[in-house]
Amino acid sequence: MKANFKYNLVWLIIMVAGFYLMNTLILVGVIDSFIENMLVTIGINIILATGLNLIIGFAGQFSLGHAGFMAIGAYATAIVTQTASTPGGFYASIFIGIVISIVAALIVGVPTLRLRGDYLAIATMGASEIIRILINNMKITGGAAGMFNIPQFADWPTVYIMVCVTTIIIVNFIHSRAGRAVKSVREDEIAAEAMGINVTKWKLAAFVLGASTAAVAGSLHASYLQTIAPNDFGIMESISILIIVVLGGVGSITGTFVAAVVLGVLDTVLQNFGALRMVIYAAALILIMIFKPSGLLGTWELSIKKIFSRSKRKERVES
Amino acid sequence: METFFQQIINGLSLGSIYALLALGYTMVYGIIKLINFAHGDIYMLGAFWGYYVINVWHFNFISALLSAMLVGAASGVIIEYFAYRPLRHSPRITALITAIGVSFLLENGMSYLFSSNTRDFPQIIKQVNYHIGGVLISNIQILILVTACVLMVLLQLIIKKTKMGRAMRAVSVDPDAAELVGININWTISFTFALGSALAGAAGVLIGLYYNSIDPLMGMTPGIKAFVAAVLGGIGSVPGASVGGFIIGILETFVQSIGLSAYKDAVVYFVLIVILLILPAGIFGKNTKEKV
Numbered sequence: 117m118k119a120n121f122k123y124n125l126v127w128l129i130i131m132v133a134g135f136y137l138m139n140t141l142i143l144v145g146v147i148d149s150f151i152e153n154m155l156v157t158i159g160i161n162i163i164l165a166t167g168l169n170l171i172i173g174f175a176g177q178f179s180l181g182h183a184g185f186m187a188i189g190a191y192a193t194a195i196v197t198q199t200a201s202t203p204g205g206f207y208a209s210i211f212i213g214i215v216i217s218i219v220a221a222l223i224v225g226v227p228t229l230r231l232r233g234d235y236l237a238i239a240t241m242g243a244s245e246i247i248r249i250l251i252n253n254m255k256i257t258g259g260a261a262g263m264f265n266i267p268q269f270a271d272w273p274t275v276y277i278m279v280c281v282t283t284i285i286i287v288n289f290i291h292s293r294a295g296r297a298v299k300s301v302r303e304d305e306i307a308a309e310a311m312g313i314n315v316t317k318w319k320l321a322a323f324v325l326g327a328s329t330a331a332v333a334g335s336l337h338a339s340y341l342q343t344i345a346p347n348d349f350g351i352m353e354s355i356s357i358l359i360i361v362v363l364g365g366v367g368s369i370t371g372t373f374v375a376a377v378v379l380g381v382l383d384t385v386l387q388n389f390g391a392l393r394m395v396i397y398a399a400a401l402i403l404i405m406i407f408k409p410s411g412l413l414g415t416w417e418l419s420i421k422k423i424f425s426r427s428k429r430k431e432r433v434e435s
Numbered sequence: 436m437e438t439f440f441q442q443i444i445n446g447l448s449l450g451s452i453y454a455l456l457a458l459g460y461t462m463v464y465g466i467i468k469l470i471n472f473a474h475g476d477i478y479m480l481g482a483f484w485g486y487y488v489i490n491v492w493h494f495n496f497i498s499a500l501l502s503a504m505l506v507g508a509a510s511g512v513i514i515e516y517f518a519y520r521p522l523r524h525s526p527r528i529t530a531l532i533t534a535i536g537v538s539f540l541l542e543n544g545m546s547y548l549f550s551s552n553t554r555d556f557p558q559i560i561k562q563v564n565y566h567i568g569g570v571l572i573s574n575i576q577i578l579i580l581v582t583a584c585v586l587m588v589l590l591q592l593i594i595k596k597t598k599m600g601r602a603m604r605a606v607s608v609d610p611d612a613a614e615l616v617g618i619n620i621n622w623t624i625s626f627t628f629a630l631g632s633a634l635a636g637a638a639g640v641l642i643g644l645y646y647n648s649i650d651p652l653m654g655m656t657p658g659i660k661a662f663v664a665a666v667l668g669g670i671g672s673v674p675g676a677s678v679g680g681f682i683i684g685i686l687e688t689f690v691q692s693i694g695l696s697a698y699k700d701a702v703v704y705f706v707l708i709v710i711l712l713i714l715p716a717g718i719f720g721k722n723t724k725e726k727v
Binding site for chain 2: 245358398
């Protein structure tokens with residue numbers, strides 16, 4: 117704790133400064149409601165993609181079912197805040213969403229995480245589709261039409277704080293003893309097991325943590341957009357989260373942030389092109405993948421610690 | 436009992452479409468370990484090609500089918516050449532995202548160029564229904580089943596009896612060793628894509644005849660179902676893909692016939708997960724032992 121105090125302090129200052137910078141820009145009017153909407157979407161995508169990056173990039177488990185857990189969070193918020201329409205109800209609904217998605221992740225994860233590679237991908241995709249189809253056919257969730265007039269509690273500051281909180285939790289998980297165990301499972305399951313690491317337990321831990329952050333993102337999504345429908349959480353949603361992770365670089369949280377911002381801005385800019393939008397988006401995706409196969413940042417990570425130690429080294433050389 | 440056989444007939448016709456698609460998935464996966472997400476969109480291209488030539492050039496069924504197979508094969512080879520070949524040695528997840536990108540490009544490109552409306556597929560073959568022991572069967576269903584079976588037998592012959600087929604099998608077992616004995620890997624992979632995509636093109640024309648309506652996004656759901664079928668049968672195994680396709684088709688029609696049509700996809704995925712847990716490599720898949 118003490119050793120990293122300086123770096124944590126710098127990160128804290130960056131976060132608070134970022135918050136005030138955005139708030140001032142909104143007050144001054146540089147950021148209008150259109151851009152604010154884009155920023156909130158980017159923030160929600162960051163939460164989703166860092167969770168998925170934990171599962172794919174750090175635990176090495178190829179999951180294609182992230183949208184299912186997002187749907188659980190979204191519907192938890194939609195249902196709870198319709199009866200308890202207070203900020204307290206909203207936060208309670210986030211909590212309920214997390215709990216349900218943890219249970220769902222355990223039910224899905226315990227059997228399927230024995231599979232590997234593409235089999236796991238297709239099994240998790242199937243599980244998330246099952247969640248979507250169940251929601252589609254339930255009375256309480258409003259069926260295929262979805263739910264409307266969800267009270268809006270998630271505004272820009274809430275989303276910003278949630279992005280910070282989930283990122284801190286995930287990054288701390290990665291850098292802890294648990295994170296090292298998870299990464300060893302990714303590198304070589306058999307070797308990890310030989311070293312006494314409980315492979316199933318750590319795979320499941322990463323999966324459950326990723327799923328619970330997806331539920332948080334789902335709650336924010338439902339509360340900010342105020343309407344949700346089961347079809348928002350289909351395979352395409354899982355794939356678009358996956359695209360953010362791979363575009364940024366599998367195994368790089370910084371990359372996920374960059375990719376989410378790049379794709380969010382690209383999406384907003386391309387809205388002027390109307391029907392051509394998705395064509396350009398697809399072509400850009402193919403070209404980036406062909407010319408930069410490891411993603412925009414590869415596995416590079418922005419680290420205050422490294423920057424400090426580098427400048428210290430420079431000082432020593434100069435003196 | 437009659438409804439049972441009726442559902443079997445319906446399931447077999449739907450299943451043969453899935454089987455044709457699943458064969459393309461399984462061959463491509465067997466040879467370069469890529470889930471070719473764009474495969475369902477080649478099936479869409481085949482259907483649109485059939486729509487075009489029948490309406491504008493007044494082709495008959497056979498020539499429409501064969502030309503759609505050619506178009507499918509050509510587009511498969513072009514996609515492989517431009518999108519997948521540069522990525523052959525990069526991480527598999529990158530190739531997967533590229534495949535998704537190609538799929539987006541085909542879907543949205545087609546909607547942009549030719550509008551995203553649903554169209555009626557021209558009925559070149561008049562539907563005739565036969566009653567055999569209380570079971571209703573149409574000539575189109577027979578046609579789909581026969582065409583699919585003929586194509587599958589042909590495929591099996593190509594893979595087992597020709598030199599190219601032997602090369603394909605060799606590359607899928609060990610690409611490096613295959614190259615050492617003088618097999619042209621690029622050529623073999625292109626050939627695999629051509630074969631698989633030709634089957635998808637044929638499936639597109641057949642589904643047009645069966646369901647009678649086509650649109651640029653029609654490839655997405657059947658594509659995913661066909662992939663599920665390929666995984667169910669054991670991905671990489673050719674007989675497995677056919678069997679998987681028929682199982683999925685029959686399962687879907689049965690769930691629909693007992694009044695649970697809202698849950699038909701959920702049942703398909705549930706069965707998939709259960710089978711993967713019992714037989715982790717699918718029904719016909721080889722269970723490779725893990726070595727340290």
